[in-house]
Amino acid sequence: MIIDCHGHYTTEPKALHDYRKCQIAGLTDPAQAPSKASLKISDDQIREGLEGAQLKLQRERGTDLTIFSPRASGMGHHIGNAATSEEWSRISNDLIHRACTLYPRNFVGVCQLPQSPGVRPSNCVAELERCVKELGFIGCNLNPDPSGGYWTDPPFTDKWWYPLYEKMVELDVPAMVHVSSSCNPNFHFTGAHYINADTTAFMQFITSDLFKDFPTLRMIIPHGGGAVPYHWGRYRGLAQDLGRPPLKEFLLKNVFFDTCVYHLPGIELLLKVIPADNILFASEMVGAVRGIDPETGYPYDHTKRYIDAIDWLSVADREKIFHGNVKKVFSRFAAQDTTR
Amino acid sequence: MIIDCHGHYTTEPKALHDYRKCQIAGLTDPAQAPSKASLKISDDQIREGLEGAQLKLQRERGTDLTIFSPRASGMGHHIGNAATSEEWSRISNDLIHRACTLYPRNFVGVCQLPQSPGVRPSNCVAELERCVKELGFIGCNLNPDPSGGYWTDPPFTDKWWYPLYEKMVELDVPAMVHVSSSCNPNFHFTGAHYINADTTAFMQFITSDLFKDFPTLRMIIPHGGGAVPYHWGRYRGLAQDLGRPPLKEFLLKNVFFDTCVYHLPGIELLLKVIPADNILFASEMVGAVRGIDPETGYPYDHTKRYIDAIDWLSVADREKIFHGNVKKVFSRFAAQDTTR
Numbered sequence: 001m002i003i004d005c006h007g008h009y010t011t012e013p014k015a016l017h018d019y020r021k022c023q024i025a026g027l028t029d030p031a032q033a034p035s036k037a038s039l040k041i042s043d044d045q046i047r048e049g050l051e052g053a054q055l056k057l058q059r060e061r062g063t064d065l066t067i068f069s070p071r072a073s074g075m076g077h078h079i080g081n082a083a084t085s086e087e088w089s090r091i092s093n094d095l096i097h098r099a100c101t102l103y104p105r106n107f108v109g110v111c112q113l114p115q116s117p118g119v120r121p122s123n124c125v126a127e128l129e130r131c132v133k134e135l136g137f138i139g140c141n142l143n144p145d146p147s148g149g150y151w152t153d154p155p156f157t158d159k160w161w162y163p164l165y166e167k168m169v170e171l172d173v174p175a176m177v178h179v180s181s182s183c184n185p186n187f188h189f190t191g192a193h194y195i196n197a198d199t200t201a202f203m204q205f206i207t208s209d210l211f212k213d214f215p216t217l218r219m220i221i222p223h224g225g226g227a228v229p230y231h232w233g234r235y236r237g238l239a240q241d242l243g244r245p246p247l248k249e250f251l252l253k254n255v256f257f258d259t260c261v262y263h264l265p266g267i268e269l270l271l272k273v274i275p276a277d278n279i280l281f282a283s284e285m286v287g288a289v290r291g292i293d294p295e296t297g298y299p300y301d302h303t304k305r306y307i308d309a310i311d312w313l314s315v316a317d318r319e320k321i322f323h324g325n326v327k328k329v330f331s332r333f334a335a336q337d338t339t340r
Numbered sequence: 341m342i343i344d345c346h347g348h349y350t351t352e353p354k355a356l357h358d359y360r361k362c363q364i365a366g367l368t369d370p371a372q373a374p375s376k377a378s379l380k381i382s383d384d385q386i387r388e389g390l391e392g393a394q395l396k397l398q399r400e401r402g403t404d405l406t407i408f409s410p411r412a413s414g415m416g417h418h419i420g421n422a423a424t425s426e427e428w429s430r431i432s433n434d435l436i437h438r439a440c441t442l443y444p445r446n447f448v449g450v451c452q453l454p455q456s457p458g459v460r461p462s463n464c465v466a467e468l469e470r471c472v473k474e475l476g477f478i479g480c481n482l483n484p485d486p487s488g489g490y491w492t493d494p495p496f497t498d499k500w501w502y503p504l505y506e507k508m509v510e511l512d513v514p515a516m517v518h519v520s521s522s523c524n525p526n527f528h529f530t531g532a533h534y535i536n537a538d539t540t541a542f543m544q545f546i547t548s549d550l551f552k553d554f555p556t557l558r559m560i561i562p563h564g565g566g567a568v569p570y571h572w573g574r575y576r577g578l579a580q581d582l583g584r585p586p587l588k589e590f591l592l593k594n595v596f597f598d599t600c601v602y603h604l605p606g607i608e609l610l611l612k613v614i615p616a617d618n619i620l621f622a623s624e625m626v627g628a629v630r631g632i633d634p635e636t637g638y639p640y641d642h643t644k645r646y647i648d649a650i651d652w653l654s655v656a657d658r659e660k661i662f663h664g665n666v667k668k669v670f671s672r673f674a675a676q677d678t679t680r
Contacts, residue, residue: 263573
């Protein structure tokens, strides 16, 4: 079984985008604010968006199941206020739930949180609990920069975030570190902001005792861990200079990396420096990069091919990466359906 | 000959730090502002700082010459205003000049610029010209985020920066993309802010026509290019999706990467995916990481060892990386002393 731990709903029905446009317009002109009842999406519209995209690619690539969450760039935590974010998160999460209900063998849900810059993350506890307990979701995406590129909230290691971590630990769900779109012209969203956030979060973990305070808290750093594996020597050395324990024993019980790295040399490096116990298969399809690599004739984001091409990877490690680690990190996944 | 293109003066005499402390104190209490005449540093004090550190390491590691600039984290462009930055830049650059004059075979100068958040970079033209024409410097360090972690100035590709680029082209000097310290608690300076800035600048180049406007402008992205080589497939794919030309022909006449990557697998990846024509040897010693790697018994930042260990690297490519490319990118270096 092959589980893709990182997929976003990037083929949403048009009605969802229209609703969001009206929601945003309503921030300045309340007459345009939509009623929830106005959002009408049929099951067939959901099927249509998924069949020709995520489901087709699962079949073509031989992956079985995707851990599925709302479009990351669509979370837009910097837009409006906490109420805007809460309404939008509920709608987005409900739609993920419907997709998972229509295709229970193909998708398992992960939620977006109603974060808002300057607002304490304790405001996310209720929606997380609803998604896990009522919708059967198995994790959340957590944005280290709700401002969308200005980084004005406290770091992940600040007590500001602790009420949310307490709930994550209680529910036994991990978070994927994932920013949303960037409203800062310095940062292209998928080319700079995403990767920077991954790198930033890891370095925050190095400089703190977060996982001493929460020994069972689990964080997945997507996009192959940002710059971290490429600079693994730098991070080992910085930790050492700062008097922290060796990284493997210090962070790798709690921090995991996905395989969203879109070329073979990158995946080779990832698998060389990070223990297989800490790597989760992912492609982020349909996501940031959609083209065909002219050098290989295959899609850049067909990451399974790169892993398949590494002949020194043991069968046991391959199985950990493709599904074993998912069941460990997303412990509710294992509990939910033992036939999988 | 082996040239290290990335070294900072991180062993400055104590008097320099004392001066800076007074300069900063003077921002709120003018009575504490120091007079320039109060800064007294003897040649012996300069020798003392360098002999036991950079010069010793050059000898031990078998490198010949370092392209030398003021401490990057010390630039502190976010502190005070443009006048603060100008005074501090002149002092810092003058000290680099003295080090280069004392050891002309070991150091060549690169300057810090008097950047200040919200201030047009045209304010840097005079200091760049002074350093190149009067002090014999061969390049500059250019900070894409003078705010120190809040990214409030326009991206590198905005016309905001063009007057400085015009001067760089006229003087025929490259810039190394290098932020300074971070005053944003989200970003550890050497562990997150530096690497993020490298990645960010490259993505800015992808989304613009900067090098169409300045075909001879040359930028060095340090720290192995941030996350870029590790995610080379992502960047090729993003460029393709955005309708940009293939990266090699689009950017690699103007953009270069250094080798400040502190473990062998990272250097292997860099040399595998980036053409040797675009890689410049560097260690950043004495810099961000100072310890001994227990896995090898050698300093993390002894990057020459990693390059030496790559047996598939041709002699011609090795020579390009160790010195050939420096003479191409820093064209004033070649012009300055043909005996080197």
